Amino acid sequence: xxxxxxxxxxxxxxxxxxxxxxxxxxxxxxxxxxxxxxxxxxxxxxxxxxxxxxxxxxxxxxxxxxxxxxxxxxxxxxxxxxxxxxxxxxxxxxxxxxxxxxxxxxxxxxxxxxxxxxxxxxxxxxxxxxxxxxxxxxxxxxxxxxxxxxxxxxxxxxxxxxxxxxxxxxxxxxxxxxxxxxxxxxxxxxxxxxxxxxxxxxxxxxxxxxxxxxxxxxxxxxxxxxxxxxxxxxxxxxxxxxxxxxxxxxxxxxxxxxxxxxxxxxxxxxxxxxxxxxxxxxxxxxxxxxxxxxxxxxxxxxxxxxxxxxxxxxxxxxxxxxxxxxxxxxxxxxxxxxxxxxxxxxxxxxxxxxxxxxxxxxxxxxxxxxxxxxxxxxxxxxxxxxxxxxxxxxxxxxxxxxxxxxxxxxxxxxxxxxxxxxxxxxxxxxxxxxxxxxxx
Amino acid sequence: xxxxxxxxxxxxxxxxxxxxxxxxxxxxxxxxxxxxxxxxxxxxxxxxxxxxxxxxxxxxxxxxxxxxxxxxxxxxxxxxxxxxxxxxxxxxxxxxxxxxxxxxxxxxxxxxxxxxxxxxxxxxxxxxxxxxxxxxxxxxxxxxxxxxxxxxxxxxxxxxxxxxxxxxxxxxxxxxxxxxxxxxxxxxxxxxxxxxxxxxxxxxxxxxxxxxxx
Ligand SMILES: Cc1cc2nc3c(=O)[nH]c(=O)nc-3n(C[C@H](O)[C@H](O)[C@H](O)COP(=O)(O)O)c2cc1C
Ligand code: SF4
Ligand code: FES
Numbered sequence: 327x328x329x330x331x332x333x334x335x336x337x338x339x340x341x342x343x344x345x346x347x348x349x350x351x352x353x354x355x356x357x358x359x360x361x362x363x364x365x366x367x368x369x370x371x372x373x374x375x376x377x378x379x380x381x382x383x384x385x386x387x388x389x390x391x392x393x394x395x396x397x398x399x400x401x402x403x404x405x406x407x408x409x410x411x412x413x414x415x416x417x418x419x420x421x422x423x424x425x426x427x428x429x430x431x432x433x434x435x436x437x438x439x440x441x442x443x444x445x446x447x448x449x450x451x452x453x454x455x456x457x458x459x460x461x462x463x464x465x466x467x468x469x470x471x472x473x474x475x476x477x478x479x480x481x482x483x484x485x486x487x488x489x490x491x492x493x494x495x496x497x498x499x500x501x502x503x504x505x506x507x508x509x510x511x512x513x514x515x516x517x518x519x520x521x522x523x524x525x526x527x528x529x530x531x532x533x534x535x536x537x538x539x540x541x542x543x544x545x546x547x548x549x550x551x552x553x554x555x556x557x558x559x560x561x562x563x564x565x566x567x568x569x570x571x572x573x574x575x576x577x578x579x580x581x582x583x584x585x586x587x588x589x590x591x592x593x594x595x596x597x598x599x600x601x602x603x604x605x606x607x608x609x610x611x612x613x614x615x616x617x618x619x620x621x622x623x624x625x626x627x628x629x630x631x632x633x634x635x636x637x638x639x640x641x642x643x644x645x646x647x648x649x650x651x652x653x654x655x656x657x658x659x660x661x662x663x664x665x666x667x668x669x670x671x672x673x674x675x676x677x678x679x680x681x682x683x684x685x686x687x688x689x690x691x692x693x694x695x696x697x698x699x700x701x702x703x704x705x706x707x708x709x710x711x712x713x714x715x716x717x718x719x720x721x722x723x724x725x726x727x728x729x730x731x732x733x734x735x736x737x738x739x740x741x742x743x744x745x746x747x748x749x750x751x752x753x754x755x756x757x758x759x760x761x762x763x764x765x766x
Numbered sequence: 767x768x769x770x771x772x773x774x775x776x777x778x779x780x781x782x783x784x785x786x787x788x789x790x791x792x793x794x795x796x797x798x799x800x801x802x803x804x805x806x807x808x809x810x811x812x813x814x815x816x817x818x819x820x821x822x823x824x825x826x827x828x829x830x831x832x833x834x835x836x837x838x839x840x841x842x843x844x845x846x847x848x849x850x851x852x853x854x855x856x857x858x859x860x861x862x863x864x865x866x867x868x869x870x871x872x873x874x875x876x877x878x879x880x881x882x883x884x885x886x887x888x889x890x891x892x893x894x895x896x897x898x899x900x901x902x903x904x905x906x907x908x909x910x911x912x913x914x915x916x917x918x919x920x921x922x923x924x925x926x927x928x929x930x931x932x933x934x935x936x937x938x939x940x941x942x943x944x945x946x947x948x949x950x951x952x953x954x955x956x957x958x959x960x961x962x963x964x965x966x967x968x969x970x971x972x973x974x975x976x977x978x979x980x
Contacts, residue, residue, distance in 0.1 A: 421961035422968055459946075501944030503961075517905035519940040524804065580973045614971070618964050652971040664967035671963075674943065675825050754970070 328424045329584040331577065331600050338564045340552045340572050341545055342432055342587050350432055351467050353474040361435045362480050364551035368443045369488050373403060376447040380550065383558035386569050389415055389506075389543030390616075390645045391721070392634030395550075398540060401530040402448040405538035410450035413515070413534065414441045416457045416464070416544040417499060419506025420617040420646030425574030426544050428585055430457060430464035433548060434471045440547030442481065442492050443554060448540050451491045455544070456511055459500035468496045503618070503672040506646075507720055508541040510674070521676045522720035545574060566591020569633040573644070577601045579651030580608070588632060595628040598651055608653040612737070614661065616645030619669050619725035621732040622658055641732040643725065657754035658737045659744050662729035663691025669726040680723045683714040691730055694741065697748045697757030704745065707734060826851055826935035849920065851934040885921045889914050894929050901930040908941055917948040 330342065347355060356362075368376040381396035402410060414437060418426035430437060441453045457465050472494045476482040481492050502520055504510050510520040512534050533539020549571055553561045565571045569590040576585050581602050588597055594613060610625045621642025623630065630640050637643050652661065670684035690707050693699040700706075711727035718724045734741055743749050748757045793800050813821045824841040829851045840850035893910045897903045907930070911922050918941050927934045941947045945960065968974075 422965060501946045514905070517903055519936065520943045521939075578968060578972055614968075650968055650972060653973065655973055656971045661967060661971045664963065664970075668964045668967065675827060681825070681827070 328428055328576075329582075330428070331584040331586040333586055333588070333600065337587070337589055338572055339587060340564070341429055341436070341548050341574060346432060350434055351470040351474065353435070353471070353478060356435045360555055361551070362439055362475075364554035365439050365442050365446075365480065366486065367554050368446055369486060369490070373447045373449060376443060376554070377403065379554060379558050380447075383553045383561040384568070384570055385546065385549060385553060385561070386571075386634060387543055388545035388549075388573050388644075388647075389508075390643065392569060392644060395542065395546055398530050398542070399444065399447050401528070402450070402538045402540045405531045407538050409452070409535075409537045410448055411534045411537060411539040412441050412445045412448065412450045412453045413508075413511065413539055413541045414453065414455040414544050414547055415506065415508065415511060415541055416455055417506045417511060418458055418461075418646075419503050420576075420648055421503070422578065423576040423617065423646045423648045425576055425585055425647045427458065427461045427464050429544055429548055429574060430461065431467055434464075434467050435475075436548035436551055437544045438468070438471055438475065438481070438494060440550035441494065441542075442485075443550050444540055444542060444547060445492055446490065448538070450538075450540065451493060453492060453494040454515060454534075455494065455496045456499050456515065457496060459498035465496055465498055472496070504674055504722060507722060509720070511541070512539065521674050522722075524719065565589045566631060566633045568635055573632075574647055575632070576646075576648045577651070578648070580653050590633040591631045591636075593629050593631055594623075594649070597632055597649060598628075608655070610651055611654045611656060612652045612658050612661075613642075614650040614652065614665075614729075615642035615648070616725070616728070617648045618646075618665050618672075619722065619728055620645055620648065620650075620665075621728045622662060622736065623732065624736040627736075641728065641735060643728070645725070655752060657695075657750055657752040658733050658740055659691075659750070660695050660752075660754045662733040663688065663695050665729040666691045666726060669722070669729075673722060673726070674720075677717075677719045677723070679714045679718045680720070683710060683717075684723055684726045686710060687714070687727065687730060694744050695750075695755040695757060697744075699745045701745075704734065704741070707731070824849060826938055829935040830933065830939055849934070849938055851938070883919050883921065885915065885919045887921070887925055890922045890925045891929070894926065899930050901932045904930070904932065904937065904940055905944070908937075908944075908947055912947055917950055920949075 333339075343359070347359075349355065353361075377396055377399050380399060381394075385395040386392040387395055387398075416426045416430055416437070418424065437455065441455065445451065445453050455468060457468065459465075472481060479486060481494055483491050485492055497515060499505055499511065499514050501514075502510075504520055504522075505514050507522055508529055509523040509525070512529060513520050515534060529539045529541050531538055533541065562570045566589070572587050572589050574585055575588045575597060577583060577598065577600065579598065579601065584601050586597070586600050594615075598610075598613070610628070612625070613623045613628075614620045615623060615637060621637070621640065623640055623642055627640055630636050632644075634644055652658070666684070667688040670688040673680040673684050675681045687707070687710055690699070690703050690710070693703060707730055711731050714727050715724045740751055743751050744755065744757055750757060815821050822839075822841070824839065826839070826849075829837040829839055838851060890911060893907060893914065896910070897907045904926075907926060908918060911926070912918055915922060923937050923941065924934065926932070927937050941949055
């Protein structure tokens with residue numbers, strides 16, 4: 327299990343309870359802690375009122391992009407159809423981040439109840455919780471919780487004698503990083519090859535089996551019952567102005583790693599101080615924020631608030647909820663090229679920017695660290711990245727450009743040492759060997 | 767015929783003059799970019815790289831995308847496995863063995879077509895029976911096939927294609943997308959990229975394991 331980092335007592339604990347439940351699947355204990363109170367209220371108040379509460383709370387998606395949840399709920403609710411689906415995205419694509427898995431293991435009822443409230447609001451009756459197949463414990467607990475809630479009449483046929491039906495299933499999915507992306511996840515749920523779709527139409531109108539589908543990250547859904555019970559005003563007071571609430575952040579650095587529930591808008595400096603991730607007095611050189619396709623930010627930007635808009639403006643993104651701290655012994659250029667080639671290897675192959683663009687990008691990175699780069703490479707890198715961003719089909723290709731472009735933006739001097747002087751200031755790459763080798 | 771000399775010229779010029787004031791249809795390409803469909807992702811053309819080898823990686827994307835299934839192809843994929851996809855039968859008047867691959871100009875050894883490892887087709891058929899030959903259950907069919915053979919033999923994929931009516935490109939694409947499905951022979955490591963290089967990059971950047979020599 328991942329270490330949960332203790333946060334200051336005045337920080338809200340919405341997703342992970344401060345005192346862990348002895349058995350998170352125990353329905354009676356959960357109900358004593360107000361589980362399913364939100365479901366009862368939204369059943370009483372009706373869909374329109376529920377969506378209005380979510381809108382007033384300004385809840386934004388925790389899956390990376392930060393899209394306003396209420397807007398998506400409205401679109402799904404207004405799409406004409408007999409069948410609608412709610413898909414809880416608990417895939418947790420980033421293999422170095424365990425936020426979604428820990429949430430599912432430690433607070434499964436919050437996710438289930440949140441999904442149920444969302445399904446009532448958009449008038450869906452089928453809920454699918456997609457979980458990584460390797461997370462066997464999370465899957466076991468979710469299934470136990472669903473069975474207990476069905477026995478108690480909280481899920482299933484005619485819930486709480488209201489005439490509404492809510493069927494919840496857990497679907498283990500496995501096999502690719504890209505499965506986290508919503509249109510690809512829907513393909514996997516349909517047993518098909520995982521490739522993204524041209525949007526629009528969005529899944530909200532044409533999703534699973536062509537029906538309106540609400541795809542929402544599990545952290546987004548787990549926040550919903552709290553909002554309904556405590557009210558949107560209390561929620562809007564937490565986190566930052568444009569993005570209230572909390573989010574799970576996976577911290578990783580020279581001093582170790584751990585998971586923390588952090589109010590959105592907290593300055594990066596305060597977040598990394600939580601884990602003491604800046605090791606033995608060494609200066610922090612760079613932060614990788616957003617996962618494998620994250621942005622590399624310099625130490626000067628440590629006061630940037632951790633929220634969707636501020637990180638975007640700085641060149642990074644919330645992404646998978648990962649913050650990686652590198653001190654002065656790390657080589658930013660080497661890290662950027664390794665990330666780029668990994669992301670390029672994950673690309674699905676559907677489009678030219680994805681199949682060829684990201685590969686050419688990775689090759690430029692490769693040339694830079696091996697001392698075989700060409701004088702035009704920085705320009706080519708900028709041009710190619712701009713073309714990929716402009717022509718990409720899904721966000722994966724767009725984001726794949728981030729490690730190298732933010733590397734170029736903030737660590738220009740280090741990059742030029744590699745390209746022009748064939749040296750690596752951190753002593754990680756060995757670009758000199760080839761450059762100085764005999765010419766034959 | 768021409769009573770007035772030069773009338774033909776005047777008639778011709780009047781046409782020129784009329785056209786002159788009509789709206790122009792010429793697009794000043796490339797100064798003015800032309801409109802392209804939102805789905806347009808570039809022209810499909812088989813190119814050769816600087817070493818003279820064909821850049822096509824036999825990924826089947828084009829065959830899968832083509833709405834009239836007029837693209838057929840075969841060749842080695844990037845993992846060194848041989849695959850063939852044939853479009854709909856009615857689009858071909860010629861013998862299929864002599865189609866796209868041969869026309870690409872690359873020498874292809876004939877035995878390539880016989881290199882499929884012989885498999886027990888009955889096992890595939892019984893799996894297909896269990897899944898009702900339903901193409902919508904493709905992932906389940908592939909997982910069951912892998913459970914039976916320990917990997918996905920090309921022969922089994924061909925059978926699944928034939929019996930479910932799904933193009934080979936689609937089946938190969940699905941099988942190669944999922945990391946847990948293996949196209950390699952028995953005991954071969956999973957072909958798809960794993961999380962390991964990413965985790966190693968993070969470990970290198972944070973110095974996990976660096977303490978030892980510090
Ligand atoms: C490459 C890629 C990977 C993604 N991985 C995940 C993931 O692991 N979990 C997730 O919830 N969303 C992931 N997303 C975002 C989803 O596409 C989608 O936006 C999200 O699930 C919507 O939920 P939200 O609005 O609650 O954030 C990913 C997106 C991309 C482009
Ligand atoms: S098979 Fe793939 S690489 Fe080859 S031409 Fe078609 S799309 Fe291009
Ligand atoms: S289209 Fe292939 S990864 Fe986005």
